Amino acid sequence: SVDPSTGAAGFIKLLFDMGIDTGLFPILIFMGVGAMTDFGPLIANPKTLLLGAAAQAGIFVALLGALALSFIPGINFDLFAAASIGIIGGADGPTAIYVTSRLAPNLLGPIAVAAYSYMALVPIIQPPIMRALTTKEERKIKMQQLRPVSKLEKILFPLTVLTTCAILLPSATPLIGALMFGNLAKECGVVNRLSDTMQNALMNIVTIFLGLSVGSKMEASHFLNLNTLGILFLGMVAFSIGTGAGVLIAKLMNKLDPKHPVNPLIGSAGVSAVPMAARVSSKVGQEYNPQNFWLMHAMAPNVAGVIGSAVAAGVLLAVVPYMMSHLRM
Numbered sequence: 001s002v003d004p005s006t007g008a009a010g011f012i013k014l015l016f017d018m019g020i021d022t023g024l025f026p027i028l029i030f031m032g033v034g035a036m037t038d039f040g041p042l043i044a045n046p047k048t049l050l051l052g053a054a055a056q057a058g059i060f061v062a063l064l065g066a067l068a069l070s071f072i073p074g075i076n077f078d079l080f081a082a083a084s085i086g087i088i089g090g091a092d093g094p095t096a097i098y099v100t101s102r103l104a105p106n107l108l109g110p111i112a113v114a115a116y117s118y119m120a121l122v123p124i125i126q127p128p129i130m131r132a133l134t135t136k137e138e139r140k141i142k143m144q145q146l147r148p149v150s151k152l153e154k155i156l157f158p159l160t161v162l163t164t165c166a167i168l169l170p171s172a173t174p175l176i177g178a179l180m181f182g183n184l185a186k187e188c189g190v191v192n193r194l195s196d197t198m199q200n201a202l203m204n205i206v207t208i209f210l211g212l213s214v215g216s217k218m219e220a221s222h223f224l225n226l227n228t229l230g231i232l233f234l235g236m237v238a239f240s241i242g243t244g245a246g247v248l249i250a251k252l253m254n255k256l257d258p259k260h261p262v263n264p265l266i267g268s269a270g271v272s273a274v275p276m277a278a279r280v281s282s283k284v285g286q287e288y289n290p291q292n293f294w295l296m297h298a299m300a301p302n303v304a305g306v307i308g309s310a311v312a313a314g315v316l317l318a319v320v321p322y323m324m325s326h327l328r329m
Contacts, residue, residue, distance in 0.1 A: 016213040020101050020108070025210045026094035027178045032203035033094075033274065033306065034182025035195045039157050041300035044146040047253065048266070048297075052304025054249035055270025056312045058089030058242030062234045063316075069234070074226040079324055080104045083316040085231050088115045089238025090309030091122070091271035097214065098175065099313045103320060109218040110228040114235035119273045123280050125236070126243050126268050130284055133247045134264045138254075139288040141263040143297050154187040161307065165314075172314020179310065239271065246270030246301060269298040272305035 019025035042048060063086030066077045077085065084100040084107055096115035100108050118125065131139075158180035165176040185195040246267030254261050265285045269277040278298035285292050 012212055012216045015209050016216055019206075019209055020097065020213045021105075023098050023101060023174065025206050025213065026098035026101075027174050028202060028206045029094040029210070030175050030178040030310070031182040032198045032206070034158070034179040034184075035186045035198035036203075037179075037183055037186075037274070037303050037306070038299070039183060039303055040149040040154060041146055041296045042303050043149045043153050043157055045297070045300050048262070048300035049304045049307075050253065051246045051249055051262075051267045051270040051301035052272075052306075052308040053270075054267070055242040055246040055272075055301070055305050056090060056308045057245040058238035058240070058271075059086040059309075059312050059316075061241045062086040062089050062238030065234050065237060066230070069230045072226075072230075075230050076227065077230070079320055081107055083320045084111055085234050086238060087111075087309070087313060087316065088118065088231075088235035089242045089271075090305070090312055091115070091119050091239055091242065091273040091277070092306065092309040093119060094210075095175065095272075095309045095313045097210070099316060102317060105217075107227070107231065108214060109223055110231045111235075112214045113218070114232050117232075118235055118239045119276070122271075122273050122276045125239060126277065126280050127284050129240055129243045130247060130265050130268050130281070133244055134251070136288060138251070138264050139285060140292065141254075141261050142289065142292055143263055143266075143294050144260070146296060151187070151189075155184065158184045158187070165311070169311060169314045169318070171318040172311050175310040175313060176307065179306065242271045243268045263292070263294065263297070266294065266298040266301055269302040270305045270308070272302070272309045274302050274306055275299065277305070278302040 063082045066082035066085045067079070069075050070077045080103040084104040087096045087099045088111060090096070093112065093115045096111055097108065100111045162177055162180040166173050182198050185191050185198065246269070247264045250262050250264040250267035254264070263285060265281050269281040271277050278295060281298040282295040285294060
């Protein structure tokens with residue numbers, strides 16, 4: 001919004017320019033998420049990192065699907081738009097906004113709506129997929145108790161992940177760095193006041209500003225069209241494939257290591273809808289075995305999914321502009 005008399009930017013435009021164009025708001029939200037996250041279950045059972053990675057498959061399937069939909073008259077998605085749509089499959093609203101603001105800002109409104117809508121619909125979308133891909137016996141698998149994780153391990157984990165990301169995938173470092181900084185503030189135990197601010201006040205303020213900024217892009221002329229319907233459809237496909245991929249990889253892990261079985265239902269928590277996906281996974285498991293309490297087991301792939309979605313975003317931000325520049329040549 002711009003004042004027509006003075007030409008000065010209005011309140012909403014200032015928020016958008018400051019927080020969305022620069023990518024600041026999603027990064028601050030990741031900082032708050034890091035301060036609220038316990039990586040202990042993931043450290044105690046590192047192989048569940050594969051479940052979080054597998055759940056990102058929906059991102060790349062949706063990307064290809066968006067390119068395929070471009071052959072339908074009235075729908076036009078280039079590679080930038082397709083990558084932005086695909087990131088919906090990570091079930092991570094801030095990451096979707098961060099990627100879209102850099103690759104396809106004109107699609108920010110519908111992609112934000114799709115990403116947050118499917119995150120809210122986790123309890124409806126995931127259970128039928130989980131049941132369809134598993135047997136009753138698999139849903140009853142009882143997992144071993146996780147080992148205790150030392151404070152030193154919890155401090156070293158964010159430092160190790162950040163260093164590795166900075167070396168191997170610099171484009172994902174802003175998101176991963178904010179996530180790990182927030183977690184380090186929580187785990188080191190000497191800046192509790194700052195950690196509490198990240199978890200509560202900062203998260204609440206940034207969420208309000210983020211909602212106002214993204215809402216300003218939801219004009220009817222840009223929102224009510226075939227492209228938006230395509231985005232909503234592909235978002236559902238991406239989310240469903242991510243859920244199914246996590247479950248199937250868990251089943252494969254059981255085939256390869258039958259002595260240490262993993263309940264395949266926790267594979268659905270590999271999407272980074274924290275902590276909703278982990279709760280849904282645990283709830284469905286308890287329907288088949290009321291004595292099966294493995295919420296913390298499900299949290300391991302869930303927090304791995306947060307890392308996985310940020311890494312996938314970094315890959316898209318690095319590869320897609322490079323490919324587009326070569327295609328134009």
